[in-house]
Each structure stands twice: as C-alpha cells, then as structure tokens.
Amino acid sequence: MADEDRMTLAPTEIYGRSDEEQQNGPKIWRRKTEDPPGNCLVYSLTIIVIVFAVCLILSIIFLHISKPEIETVSISTRDLLFSGNSSSPYFNATLVSDISIRNSNFGAFEFEDSSLRIVYADHGVVGETTIGGRRVEAHKTVRVTGIEAEIGSFRLLNTRGLDSDLRSGFLELTSVAEVRGRIRVMGRRKWKIGVMSCTMRLNLNGRFIQNLLCD
16 A cells, blocks of 8 residues: 555656757847947047047137238228429328227237328328227127328328329328237237238318228
C-alpha cells in the first residue's frame, strides 16, 4: 500500500525549439542603447564647428568698426552781397548749414571740434567754421543745426574769372568737412575720420542754394 501511494518524481524534460521554429517564430527588435564611438566623435566635431562659426560671425558683426557718415542736410544764405564789376568783383555772404552725423557701429562715437570749409570752384577756400565736438550713440544719427560760415572773395589770392561767374548769376561751391573721433566697441577703442564733400550752386539773384549733392 505504501508502495502504491509513493510517487516517483522524475525531472521534466525540456525540449529546445527547433531551428525551423526559431526562424518562423516572432522576431523581437531591441533598440540600440549606445551609439558607436565614431558617431559621438562626428557629433562633437559638428557642434565645435557650429559654435566656432557663430562666434566668428558675431565677432565680424560686433567688432567691425566703420567710419561715421556725414552729409549736409540743408543750407541757406544770409546777408548776400556781390558785384560783377570787372575792375573789382566781389561777393560776401553767410551760409547756415545743417549736417547729420550717422554712427552705424555698436559703440558710441565721440569726436572733437572739427572744421568745415567752403571752397569756390578751383580757386580756393572762401570760408571756414567749426563743428562743435559731441557724442553720437551707437546706431544713432545726430543732426547739428545752425552752423554758420562767413564766405567772401577777399580770401582768394586769384580772382581771375570771378567777374564772369558773378555776372552769370551762379557760383559753384563745395562744402568739405572732416570729423575725427574715437569709437569704442567691447573694450576696443579706435580712431576714425568721417569725411564730407558736398557740391552746390549759389544762385546769386535768387539768394538760395541749389543742386546740393553730397558724396
């Protein structure tokens, strides 16, 4: 009886799957957790190149220092006197100019007192005055108004041909100015000179300036 009740426990046999079953069975895809070392190197070099390019572009934009732009906005005449007499031709007048100074840099432009000269044709300087120094902030334009210059033929050493120009009623003039100052950008300080050259025609009979053109 005891022998009948006794059960013999034998180890269960484990059968492996055949090759055919392994091939036909469902496939399990596992995501790669690590990139090959070569890919990491490529990514690092790409990031370094991008950062370098951005820094280079920013340095070109911010550290580039250009000279200020100056031009005559308007000009008028006052107290004009002239005579086309061939024996003693002369002219005298006061020119009142408004000029603009544009600073396109990322730093302020500070300039000292500068000169503005009026030249008559090819004969020489007939008037001169001073542009007071001031500060022009970054990416700003400052307008300097009421700059007066006394002009006259008495400054000329050679008045040949002056009488014919006076009788024609027109004088060809040029306004020339040089503004010298310092521009400071991100700790860098550099001297720059802005140059203005504007041609114009003084209408003697109408007592006004026409054909104003600045380079």
